[in-house]
Amino acid sequence: MGSKDIHEKTIAEIIFALNAREFSSLEITQHFLNRIKTLNSVYNCFITICEESALKQAKIADQKRMTGEFSDFCGVPIAHKDIFCTKDLRTTCGSKMLDNFIPPYDATVVEKFSFEGAVVLGKTNMDEFAMGSSNETSYFGAVKNPWDIKTVPGGSSGGSAAAIAAQITPGATGTDTGGSIRQPAALCGISGLKPTYGRVSRWGMIAFASSLDQAGPMAKTAEDCALMLKIMAGYDAKDSTSANIITPDYTEKISRSINGLKIGVPKEYFQDGLNFETEKSVLDALSQLEKQGAILVPISLPHSHLAVPAYYVIAPAEASSNLSRFDGVRYGHRCENPKDLNDMYTRSRAEGFGDEVKRRILVGTYCLSAGYYDAYYRKAQQARRLIKQDFVSAFNEVDVIIGPTCPNPAFEFGAKKNDPVEMYLEDIFTIATNLAGLPGMSIPCGLVDKKPVGIQIIGNYFREALILNVAHQYQTITDWHQNYPKDEKIESIRKMRLE
Amino acid sequence: MEWEIVIGLEVHVQLATKSKIFSGSSTTFGSKPNTQASALDLGMPGTLPTPNEEAFRQAIMFGLAINADIEKCSIFERKNYFYPDLPKGYQTTQLEKPIVRSGNIVIELSDGTRKSIRIHHAHLEEDAGKSLHEEFQEMTGIDFNRAGTPLIEIVSEPDLSSAEEATLFAKKLYGIVTSLGICDGEMAQGSMRFDVNVSIRKPGGTLGTRTETKNLNSFRFMEDAIDIEVQRQIDLIEDGKKVVQETRLFNGETKKSKSLRSKEEANDYRYFPCPDLLPVIIEDEYIEEIRRTLPELPEAKLKRFKEQYSLSNYDANILSSDQLLGQYFEVVAKKSGDAKIAANWILGELLARLNSTGLTITLCPIKSEDLAEMICRILDNTISGKMAKEVFDGMWKGDGNADSIISSRGLKQVSDSSVIESLVIHIIKINPNQVDDYLKAEEAKRSKMLGYFVGQVMKASKGQANPKQVNKILRGQLNKLINNIEL
Structure with a gap:
């Protein structure tokens, strides 16, 4: 362990x-800040870097x-996705709308990490209002995937995922509404967990789709995610949708044997559209788990095809x-010299929001309009119940469900920007768990074209401990989670800019 | 032509909870702008609502008081529209599963008949902030102190058929919510606001097009607004024009109304279940617990007032319809020992003063104990009824309590019969002509003529003689003269 550089260490290390x-928090913090200062200009992972306050927090720690x-x-340094409100620290949600917004309060998740004495390195970049799967919708510019800076890091928690892959933070918070933790985790080759809806308080987390949003940990390993989730999880009286149940010690049983574990393999997750090499990596991972004594059970989630359409009604x-x-x-962007109230509303919003946000506001407004509600919103809710029922039935037979996190490895910038539906299909395997409210985790399981791909482990309600256990077991017998890209040289960026 | 009037009411009642419906901020009225607005009340990003149980308890109390069904699984919906005083861009309210459904309220019409008015439902919702136009030039200020104050919106069926009935209904509702203690009843502060839906039709015909006049915050404004709207609709139809479905605003000062927006301009509120709030499950046990502790309602109080204090139906009705007025009356009645006189003073002098100054009973400058003390002084003959008016006036102005005003103004009534007798004899002696007339007059006219002598005696006593005794002694002395007895 001692041979590793500080930035190569996991949180546990x-x-x-x-x-x-061996080190002080100040040394560790300074080390990461130095890396951020050199590398953030390449990857654009951070919207705000908190050098001064981080060093102060490190000294206190x-x-x-x-x-x-x-x-x-x-004294452990982490980063927060810029969707979490941070007291007296700018919180933009990746939008021009909140470019000038300084919240007078901390999100519950932020407060919990501060209480433990964690050091906040900065606020990570994200798709505007968490709407996007490539980080290209951020007002602050796209994040670059450290594995290949011509490709996207995924989204919306792309800044957090890329920062971990670039080893400029050992861990970061993320949020997941339709795959926003798991998809970038897969594309950046890191571990990321979306807990059960209600497991982590949403208070102070800027809402995208309240019935789907859930915060979760992103880090190098399942063990690190367990350490982070232990802090993040728990009932919060300020969020009436948070679950009032006991938070287990997620690290305690992480090393349990998975001998006899029943893994459901849904046939719907291995159909057309899934990249052949990705499929191979996922099947490899499944056979690794089988070698550990797990039993693979073919299952069906027959309403899977409804997930994307239902999601793109409910979420907008x-x-x-x-x-x-x-x-x-009251706050946020206001247009210059409004003529009247209506002018202020329309211009402030037209100027403050980007295209994808506007697209979703339009779609959502349409779906809820008089005369369309039954055809869209009510129907989508019915589909949502069917999807949930699929999982409930499946979990009568199996302990966890495993499939690919995404159909493909990271794609190039601009590849899907002009085709929203193509972009929405990025989340085809992750969306259903949000609709059902189930926990899901992505961990790296291979490289395709030198770019990481991930498996997704879905568990029953509040069974995050089991998911983490399976993920950790996988990571004790494989080393995909120890693969990290080389630091990008500044010259290559200059070169790219010139091109 | 004869027209039948069809009226339905929507009543917003501010609940008397200490804190707001979804945040911990205080609901006290009249604080400095935006000092009672938390991050949630300001619609700051990332904030989440947490329901206030007390608001549910109070809404359920209301439901039980009007024999309604209580929804066991009620949900909140978002009503989406843009307005500067609406911080989140939506109001959290209830649509499909309101907390209270299908109740009724009985009103008593002036001819004594009783009419049951059906309540379609009552739902919980949050109030909006307030736009301030006066203090800012060409700008609007917004005060979010009111934002998030819990309301119940009570929606009646269109069972009311005159402005008078609507007013009786509204007053009855006022009595219920104040008796339950779920509303402070301060109408001038907006604690109770009415929207009236009015249409007219030929008797027995199909329903006409209705209009809604919004935000009326007094019984009088509501009555005027209905009268004016009914007349406007009659005029339109009789002129061969049509009533347009629209929302109207009424100006209580000018007594004029104007169109705010037509049906076509109405918002599409895009209601949908609020994803930040889980369904609220109400257990039977919880409802029964509330039922057991329900305070006395106006209907029961009316009956009790008539029996316990022997009040007329009219007096008992007024005193029982306002919780605080009823409470005031009972203190005065009990402390003075004479309910009838207590009722007379409260319903006469006191209400007249309150009405003319626009005050409510809570802000009445005369405490119930002081009014009781004044009545005691009438009953023990310390002061006359006329003096009492002066004492009352002094108490109203804040000059002190009854006893201190009586002594400082020397208002003590003279009841010593020997003193009064000598005054009476003196007056008889200095008015020989009037005495002569009296003696010559027929018996029937004498009592009228007696008034002159009473007046003279009272004047001579500087108003302090007990008028009853003056009357009695005067009659006695004059009778002596009739019977040729030397005084």
Whole structure:
């Protein structure tokens, strides 16, 4: 372990090093900040870098570690997706609309990490209002995939995923509405978990689609995700949709044997559209798990084809309402010299929102309109119930369900930008779990064209511990999660710019 | 031509919870703008609503009071529209599964008949903020203190057929919500606001096109608005024109209404279930617990007031229809020991003063204990009824309580019969002509003529003689003269 550079360490290894007083938090924090300063101009992972406050937090953490009581996470640097409100620190949600927004409060997730003494390196880039699967919709420019800077990192938590892949942060928070943690995790070759809806408080997390949004951990390993989830999870009286149930110790049973574990393999996840090489990697991973004693059970999720269409009614419908508050009245972007109220509304919103956000507001508004509600929104909710029922039936037979996270490895910038439907199909395997409210995790399982691909492990409600256990077992027998791209040289960026 | 009037009411009642329906902010009225607005009330990003149980409890109390069904699984919906005082761009309200459904309220018409008015439903929702136009030049300020105050919107069936009935209904509703203690009843502060739906039709004919006049915050404005709207619709139809479905605004000062927006211009509110709030499950046990602790309702109080205090139906009706007025009355009645006189003073002098100054009973400058004390002084003959009016006036102006005003103004009534007798004899002696007339007059006319002497005696006593005694002694003395007895 000692032979690794600081930035190559996992969170678990950083905690070990801090506990062993091998390094101080200040040294670790400074190391990551230095890397961010050189590499962020290449990858554009961060919207805001918090050098000053991070160093301050690191010093406090070191003091705590010298004197009083402290938790494991004390002094560990992480990054927050810029969708989480941070007190007195700009929170943009990747939008021009909130370019100037400084919240007077912390999101519950942010507060929990601060309470543990974690150091916040900065706020990571994302698709505008989390709407996108490539990070190309960010007002602050697209994030580049460290495996190949001509390709997208996935989205919407692309900044968090790329920052971990580039090893400029050991872990980061993300949010997942239709795959926004899992898809970028797969495309960047890292581990990312979307917990059960209600497991992590949504308070202070800027809403995209409230009934689907869920925050989760992103890191190098399943073990690190377990460490992070332990902090993030738990009932919050401020979020009435958060679940009032006990939070297990996710690391405790992470090394349990998976002998006898029943893995459902849905046939609908291995059909047309799935990249052949990706499929091979996923099947390889399944046979690795089989060698550990797991039993593969072919299953069917017959309503899978309804997931994408249902999602693209429900998510925009909720978004159209959630984003109404950005009206230029109280905070956020307001147009210059409005003529009257209507002018202020229309110009502020026209200027503040990007194309994809506008597209979804339009779609959502249409779906909820008088005369269309039954045909779209109500129908979509019915489809949602069928999808959920598929999973409920499946989990009567199996313990977890495993398939590919995405149909393809990372694609090039612009490849799908002008075809929204093509882009929406990126999330074809991840969306159903959001509709059902189930937990799902992506971990790397191979390289296709030198670019990472991932498997998705879906568990029953509140069975994140089992998902993490399976993921960790996989990572103890494979090393895909230890593969990281080489640091991109500044020259190559200059070259790319010239091209 | 005869027209039948069809009226339905939508009543917004601000619930008397300490904090807002979805945030912990205080609901106190009149604080500095935006000092009672949390991040949630301001619609800041990432904030989430948490329901206030007390608002549900109060809504259920109302439901039980009007014999309604309580929804066991009620849900919140979002009503989407843009307005500067609506911070989130939607109002959290209820549409498909409101907390209260199908109740009724009985009103008593002036001819004594009772009419049952059906309540379609009552739902919980949040109030909006307030736009402030006056203090800003060419700009509008917004105060979000009111945003998130819990409301129940009570929607009646179109069972009302006159402005008078609508007013009786509204007052009855007022009595119910104030008796339950779920509304402070401060109408001037917007605690109760009415929207009236009005249409007219030929008797027995199909329903006419209705209009809605919004945001009426007093019984009088509501009554005027209905009268004016009915007349406007009659005029339109009798002129061969048509009533247009629209929302109208009524100006209480000018007594004029104007169109706000037509049906075509109406918003499409795009209602859908609020994904931030789970369905609220109400258990039977919870409802029964509320039923057991329900306070006395106006209907029961009316009956009790008539029996316990021997009040007329009319008096008992007014006193029982307003929780705080009823409470005030009971204190005065009990402390003074004379319910009839207590009722007379409250329904006469006190209500007249309150009405003319626009005050409610809570802001009444005379405390119930002080009014009771004044009545005691009438009953023990310390002061006359006329003096009491002066004492009342003093108390109203804040000059002190009854006893202190009586002593500081020397209002003590003279009831000593020997003093009054000598005054009476003196007056008889200095008015020989009037005495002569009295003696010559027929018995029937004498009592009228007696008034002159009473007046003279009262004047001579500087108003302090007990008028009853003056009357009695005067009669006695004059009778002596009739019977040729030397005084």
